Amino acid sequence: ILNVEQSPQSLHVQEGDSTNFTCSFPSSNFYALHWYRWETAKSPEALFVMTLNGDEKKKGRISATLNTKEGYSYLYIKGSQPEDSATYLCAFPYSGNTPLVFGKGTRLSVIA
């Protein structure tokens, strides 16, 4: 059974703080790692698709790194804003060209 683990489950930070959270996945047979942001009452929004070990991607104040050998990815948010409050999901395909297995998400609340 493929497990994608995310930690922490939830996080409260003050506006302006930087924060990060983790996605862990099996390190064998890596294909890709996806990050999504899901704000309440909206559609999940794709942030990154990461495919190479050592990959580092950035979108505004959000960045992500990937270590396929040890099976983890970090998502960083620099200078958190209230609009960053959302659930951040990572997802991993359980084999080549197959659909995604999602973690339970990290729920971020940014307090103004």
Next chain:
Amino acid sequence: GAGVSQSPRYKVAKRGQDVALRCDPISGHVSLFWYQQALGQGPEFLTYFQNEAQLDKSGLPSDRFFAERPEGSVSTLKIQRTQQEDSAVYLCASSLGVAASTDTQYFGPGTRLTVL
């Protein structure tokens, strides 16, 4: 441009009723996915289409669940004889290509199904 849309956004059904959930993917997207998200969990894969072909239905929890995409565009997820455990958010996503593991998936807002 238009994103993925789903209807209805909310559905309340009495136990034993049949329901049909609709997904309109982004125009031209080949692949379409259905996920079920129970409270406190991440989305769980149900089924997957490339055009009109249903390539993987391994995630459908029982034979009460049925999905179709007859013309390779709009898809319908049907649940027969709904049970309380079917209460969840049902998400639809589409992607442009055929690489299910690496293509970006674009999600709709979901249908929240409550079975009483």
